[in-house]
Amino acid sequence: MENINSKVSFIVPIFNVASYLEAALDSLIYQTYDNFEVIMVDDGSTDISGFIAKSFSATDSRFKYYRTENKGQSHARNIGLTKATGKFIAFFDPDDSLEKNFLEKLVLQMNENIMIVSYLFPSAKLGKCNRKITVDDFFSKMFSGTIGTVVWNKLFRKEILKNVKFPEGQVHEEINFYRQLLSVVHDYQILIINDNKEYNYRVDRPGNTTSTFDPKQIIGAKDAQKLVGDLRKSGKKKSIPVVQLNTLIFLKIYLQRSIDNDYKEDAKNMFNSLYLETDKLKCFLIDPFMTVSVVKFKLGLEK
Known part of the structure; x- marks a missing residue:
């Protein structure tokens, strides 16, 4: 297939997640699809997260470490987008983990006509099969919780993100992100994988946007x-x-x-x-x- 050897850029914003970071990054190392880079953007951590991240970049050339002053997750992701050299973009939260086939399954579905591939949201019910959907269905399935408005269970073709940025200084920034995609993605350029078990999402970490009211x-x-x-x-x-x-x-x-x-x-x-x-x-x-x-x-x- 055309994309079987194409590079994927994982973008990982990091801020004070020392308790989870090593296990999270280890789950990237063990991916069955190994043509990827990991753009680790340390958003001014005050714990040993930076030390852990740098230890990965010192032993595996695919891991690249950058540090910035603390300006939030969106800022870190935007820096990651400027540093990414892959054909495809994946976003990964540093307190989560991946099953070993996470990336391979996504890349195998990313043919030349597909711009976004998404897994089901972890809590969503399984459907009948993988299928291409319209843009209208994409937004319906995001906001109904079938695939969610998150970015971490999806793979994006880099070219559609060329002029897209995460709004900085706010939470739930993904909605604005997807608004920008509305004009660049067309019907049946989105594929849903009938699987909800490849991304292990942590919901109970103190300080994350799910468990904290802001x-x-x-x-x-x-x-x-x-x-x-x-x-x-x-x-x-x-x-x-x-x-x-x-x-x-x-x-x-x-x-x-x-x-x-x-x-x-x-x-x-x-x-x-x-x-x-x-x-x-x-x-x-x-x-x-x-x-x-x-x-x-x-x-x-x-x-």
Whole structure:
């Protein structure tokens, strides 16, 4: 196959993950597909993460170490994109680990017409087979949780990321990242692999964006609202209610978790505005339980 010997660039942002980093990087070494480089970007760690990363670069030429001042995960990923020399790009979080066939399965599906290959999200149910999908389906499956809006379970052709950057200084930056891809990826250039066991995702590390509440997460909801407008302009109608329902659920949880912060009133206004423009019947057909929970929450806000 055309891509069987093509180089893959793993981009690994690192910040104070000494307890997990060695095992994470070891899982890259043992990949059955070995034509890759690992761009390790140390985002100003204050523990021994840098020492661990440099020990890998000293013994394996595929591992490349860079250090920057602490500016966040997006900044580190953007540096990685500028350093990457591979034909394909994979993103890897330094507290996770990979099964040995993770990369090989992705590369084998990346033929000349495919721009993105994705595994299912680890908690998603298996389907029937691998299949190519439309851009509309891609956004539906991301926001429904089938493949997730994360970047670490996907392989990207580098050429489509040429003008794409992660927004710096915010959390849930992936939504903005995917908004930028909307104009450069076309129907059936995306393939879903019917497998959810190749990436081992750690959900319980203190300080990660899953386990930590950050008021600035509201920016991700704003990006989702902008994405709805983008999808509407490009005629991607199927995914719009999926994105809207996902965002309403996020805002509901955000408002339930936040006490008083500078963003709470903004979040409430966003929820009310999005609720009014969302087709609740379409949302109910997508996920009855979640739609009912959103409606009940809305009624509670009005009391």
